Amino acid sequence: MSETKKDENDFGSQAEELNPSWSEEIHLKGADTGHAxxxxxxxxxxxxxxGSQQYNMRHEKRGKAIIFNNYEFHNLNLHTRKGTxxxxxxxxDVFKMHSFEVVVHDDALVGDIFYVIEKAIANADHSxxxxxxxxILTHSxxxxxxxxxxTTYKLRSLVEMITADKCLSLAGKPKLFFIQASxxxxxxxxxxxxxxxxxxxxxxxxxxxxxESTTPAYIPMKYEKEGSLFIRAINxxxxxxxxxxxxxLTLMTEVIARVAFDNQNDAGDLKQVPSIxxxxxxxxxxxxx
Numbered sequence: 139m140s141e142t143k144k145d146e147n148d149f150g151s152q153a154e155e156l157n158p159s160w161s162e163e164i165h166l167k168g169a170d171t172g173h174a175x176x177x178x179x180x181x182x183x184x185x186x187x188x189g190s191q192q193y194n195m196r197h198e199k200r201g202k203a204i205i206f207n208n209y210e211f212h213n214l215n216l217h218t219r220k221g222t223x224x225x226x227x228x229x230x231d232v233f234k235m236h237s238f239e240v241v242v243h244d245d246a247l248v249g250d251i252f253y254v255i256e257k258a259i260a261n262a263d264h265s266x267x268x269x270x271x272x273x274i275l276t277h278s279x280x281x282x283x284x285x286x287x288x289t290t291y292k293l294r295s296l297v298e299m300i301t302a303d304k305c306l307s308l309a310g311k312p313k314l315f316f317i318q319a320s321x322x323x324x325x326x327x328x329x330x331x332x333x334x335x336x337x338x339x340x341x342x343x344x345x346x347x348x349x350e351s352t353t354p355a356y357i358p359m360k361y362e363k364e365g366s367l368f369i370r371a372i373n374x375x376x377x378x379x380x381x382x383x384x385x386x387l388t389l390m391t392e393v394i395a396r397v398a399f400d401n402q403n404d405a406g407d408l409k410q411v412p413s414i415x416x417x418x419x420x421x422x423x424x425x426x427x
């Protein structure tokens with residue numbers, strides 16, 4: 139018994155050196171699983187600080203891609219998001235090509251969204267996975283709050299659920315968010331060539347990337363028959379064979395360019411420019427599995 143207690147303390151001490159908030163979780167897991175958790179954590183963070191220029195994308199699994207697709211809304215005076223089924227299919231094609239485990243949740247309530255993030259990501263073991271992706275297809279208000287079927291919620295609240303101190307097995311691994319939603323009420327006229335810098339703030343935690351369909355205060359263009367410009371561009375860029383060999387930021391820059399310039403005749407004089415907020419610490423490449 140005393141030897142087991144010593145092991146637990148040793149594991150907790152190692153975790154506390156990396157992050158003080160992790161030691162309590164290690165103690166709760168006990169010696170049997172504590173060693174495995176700390177070993178994986180040290181491996182993840184060693185990969186981050188050892189001078190390597192690239193994330194390790196050679197784990198057994200690519201990881202989960204969870205899509206929240208909100209089409210209809212209950213007593214919120216919001217129109218149905220016609221065409222979103224096209225976006226879902228395109229995203230499924232892209233994520234499956236890149237070996238993600240794809241799960242779609244349609245018209246989720248806010249409680250359902252937080253439950254899924256907690257169960258499928260925050261409390262799950264990602265030791266054998268490269269990364270995780272979350273996609274949100276919905277409306278948002280002018281303050282940037284996202285709509286579930288029944289009410290609004292903050293994107294930051296989801297981000298904070300899977301930071302390194304909350305999900306040890308994702309520490310040092312990419313956590314990708316894709317948001318197709320308006321971020322205000324303005325339409326972007328074509329005379330604006332260079333958009334203002336994004337004003338999205340996320341916690342100062344590493345290894346996140348948040349890609350949003352438009353810049354703050356602006357609305358995305360709507361195409362009910364073909365789906366959104368943003369998701370169409372992601373599909374066009376990431377379904378190509380070259381997406382295995384280019385950095386993810388390079389690919390997302392191509393996505394931005396496609397939305398901004400390749401659809402010049404789709405909406406008359408109105409344009410759309412996506413934005414990216416990133417705290418990635420290495421080059422991310424979705425190498426072929």
